[in-house]
Amino acid sequence: MDMQQLALEEAALKTLADTVMDRLKVVKAEMQEALTTGGVGRVDATLPDGTKVATISRTDPKPAAVVTDPDAFLAWARKHSPANVTTRLVTEVRPAYTTALLAEMTAAGTAEVSDRETGVVFEVPGVEIRATRSTTHSVRPTKNGPDLIAEAWRTGALAHLPLPQITGGAA
Numbered sequence: 001m002d003m004q005q006l007a008l009e010e011a012a013l014k015t016l017a018d019t020v021m022d023r024l025k026v027v028k029a030e031m032q033e034a035l036t037t038g039g040v041g042r043v044d045a046t047l048p049d050g051t052k053v054a055t056i057s058r059t060d061p062k063p064a065a066v067v068t069d070p071d072a073f074l075a076w077a078r079k080h081s082p083a084n085v086t087t088r089l090v091t092e093v094r095p096a097y098t099t100a101l102l103a104e105m106t107a108a109g110t111a112e113v114s115d116r117e118t119g120v121v122f123e124v125p126g127v128e129i130r131a132t133r134s135t136t137h138s139v140r141p142t143k144n145g146p147d148l149i150a151e152a153w154r155t156g157a158l159a160h161l162p163l164p165q166i167t168g169g170a171a
Contacts (some may be wrong), residue, residue, distance in 0.1 A: 019164045028137075031056060035137055045139075047152050048160070053145035057138050061131035065105035067098065072126030080115075080122060105129065 035043070035058045045054040067073045070092075077093040078085050084097035101124070105111050111127040114120065141149075152158050 016164075023162075023164050032058075032135065032137055036135060045145075047148060048157055051148060052142055053148050054139050054141045057140065058135065059137060060135055063106070063109065063129050063131055065102040065111060065127050065129050067102070067126055068128045068130075069126030073098075073124065074126075076122070076125050102127070 035041070035056070040058065042055060042057045044052050045056060046052050074085065074091065074093055077097070081097065084094045086092065086094055101113055104113055105124065105127060106129070109129060111124050111129055112121050113124055115122065149158075153163075
């Protein structure tokens with residue numbers, strides 16, 4: 001294949017991909033809104049003949065402890081667990097200690113830890129329990145879903161959907 005043909009194919013595919021991605025962003029946002037407002041956790045995607053081709057599942061974020069103020073967290077760790085603070089060109093709380101504390105706080109559902117020896121509970125500044133990602137959803141095709149969708153696309157069975165008008169290409 002010559003360079004001119006490759007350049008045209010790449011430009012065409014990029015244009016098609018951008019068109020599809022722009023529409024996908026809109027539909028994904030509308031699907032998320034429908035799942036959220038409808039209180040639905042899962043819905044099947046079916047072809048007009050009723051054949052299931054995918055499952056759409058809502059995923060709700062799990063609250064987790066996150067460091068929101070690294071300086072306050074560092075000052076607290078320096079005071080209460082100086083062995084877990086290292087000083088290099090940058091002073092920081094050891095990542096393994098941070099991970100362990102955040103996991104402990106996530107499990108407890110609060111930005112507090114207790115001293116294992118004294119039982120004293122400390123509020124840890126610079127850490128909050130918050131959703132780590134926004135609510136979203138996943139699309140899981142059935143085993144033969146992609147092939148069934150491709151065939152439905154080729155035969156016009158999806159013509160009722162406002163899909164980008166892409167015609168031609170390899171069958």
